[in-house]
Amino acid sequence: MVKIQKTILSRVEGEIELKLIWEKGIIKDAFIIAPNFRGFEFILEGKPILDSLIITPRVCGICGHAHLMATVNALENLYKNAGYNIEISKKANLIRLITLSAEIVQNHLRWFYLFVFPDLLKLETYTEDLSEYIPIKGKQWQKAIDFSSKIVKVIAIFGGQWPHTSYSIPGGVVCDPTTFDITESISIVDSMIKYYEENIIGMKYENYLSIEDYKEFIEKSDKDLSKFLKLCFKHNLHKIGKAYNRFLTVSNIYPIFSQGATKRKKYNFNIKKLEEIDTYSFLTKKGIDFNGKKYSWAKAVRYEGFPYETGPLARRINNKDKLFLNLLADLKDTYIPRIWARIDEIIKLLLAMKKWLQEIDIKEPSYIKPKKNIKELEGIAYGLCEAARGSLIHKLEVKEGKIKKYDIITPSTWNLGPRCEKYLSPAEKAIIGLDNSLIAEMVLRSFDVCSVCTTH
């Protein structure tokens, strides 16, 4: 008998429903439904070009800073496409990377402790003491809130506030930091590194980074990440949640992220190979359509016709990180590598932030005014950015000083969008074949669900 089960997911960003089709105790099909739609792309139409810097961060309260960076990149790309060389100082570029990284670190910490860990409390029927991880009351839960709030102070130092600053503009950044702003930021990063070492990996970061064999790490460490992984193995979670083994990263942040599309081998990313498919989306090229088989506001996005997974695991694979190549060889692209990659990324970002902070030369200009007024430009441009959840793409078309069209493809669209005629989305595929609805939810959460971005 076929049974249909619909669940409203909590502990995700925004509203997501999971519709599962059961047959003989096995999930035969899974539909990820994003039921809310605000219409940001349409709201942007007709607005003055620079106002996009104010509006797009408000797509998402979690990774709004990444939207700001994607918009800035798109606007600077617009200058380039129109034949004007736009100059950015090294200082401005470093500050942008630092604040973007701070937001990603914030996201990963909150996601791990607020969204993911509580699932294990449900699985583990209190044979082990996990009271430190109970929402609101647990000590480790509370620390995650404290430190995720601490790292975004770095964004406040350079950008005034987090969430929702628009401090980065074509030509640079608006701030003019002092030496002491930089030393305070370094101190924040240092305290984050110490927190990470003492609470998450349970060893010095140098030792952690030298580990290439995942079993070695799990044996050597007894802190939160290792505790989590041990529980995962205990509950057989190393076999669940396999997606397509195809990984996409759209922008380079040396030395931690490298652009590329990997399916067995790594290829260069080419934006022209990307397409959006609306067969199962309410939102179509011809307007809104609620007919029968359509089930989500999100569109499907494909690269060379295939679904790709984007996000921290994709970044580790595209960066040819040994620990993760080994994890993938053993466990495939499943629940554990996907989650570990997010936690792993925190330390890589923090170390990069520290290096970048030390490289800032405050004597350089923060902002170099573009020689041409942006209102005089016309054309099409792309802004690429690696956000917390993966590859973020903004495309804009401007005419007569106004935005004519704006298109946003978020990381969640790649991972959690609907199916196309040929393929399910990576998260839908990862859920099929499971025999437990809690585990299905957990697999979905391993992609770091953000419905506000999925549909915008």
Add this chain to the structure above:
Amino acid sequence: MKTLLWIQGLTCNGNTHSLLNAENPSFYDIFSKIKLLFHPAISSDEDLIKIIKDITQNKISLTFLVVEGSITKNKSFCRVGDFSIAEIIDQLKDKAEFIIAVGNCASFGNIPALYKENTNVVGLQYIFTEKKGLLPPNFKTKSGYPVINISGCPIHPAWFMQTILALYYEKPLILDAFNRPKEIYMYLPHDGCIRNEYFEWKEESEEFGHKEGCLFYNLGCKGPLTHAPCNKILWNRTSSKTRAGMPCLGCTEFNFPLRENYFETKKNIGIPEEVPLGVSKRAYITISGVAKSLRNERVKKKLEETD
């Protein structure tokens, strides 16, 4: 124990994430005092639909109903299970002691209310500056307060926390003309701005990227005409937009998304179209003229080069 239920309409989650940054009290501190019935991003075992049912059947008493996000009756654009957000509010509105709109979306519709395909996006009691939101203009909760608006895109966590705590300790709350807590919205971002010396002496920034200069005259800063204590209660307890060199966007105001060209100041024959609150255009011109004619040598220099 007093209780709090957090629900979301059309939202970016920015107010939730801002609130997680709270200090004194922190997010977990406040919920040792007040029982959190449900929050979509935090709750683990609780079932929202059952909680709503229990409240309507008086099995659970509801002290604070907190709403984040714009409101719509149209289920095609926003749904919580089988309900629209408007239907949920309708079921709970007479049960809650206090209803609090967090952020500009719940207060007055904000950016989602600009979307033309869904024509009924509103705030709880307002749509932009008009009192034509979901609930009638004269609506009051059991406590006698209208919907308490904590405006801002996003809110500062302290604005929410101190409002909740004042009500928790049964302190009277004075509200302004838009039903916002007066003690928060009686300040302007201009108050406490570290660029005030430049404003006084009319040393205007010509471009971004400098510590020096006032952002009001050329770069679109709405600090002197916005209600918000951004330079009294600093963001992330660290800084503010104007301190960092970014113009105030006026994001606590009810017409925030109706404005355009946020990075420039609209002027007529050299006079800003909007002058600081409480000042006439004539007074602004006079004082600007006087300030410019009486030179302050300090504001002409880079800060590092001042005496």
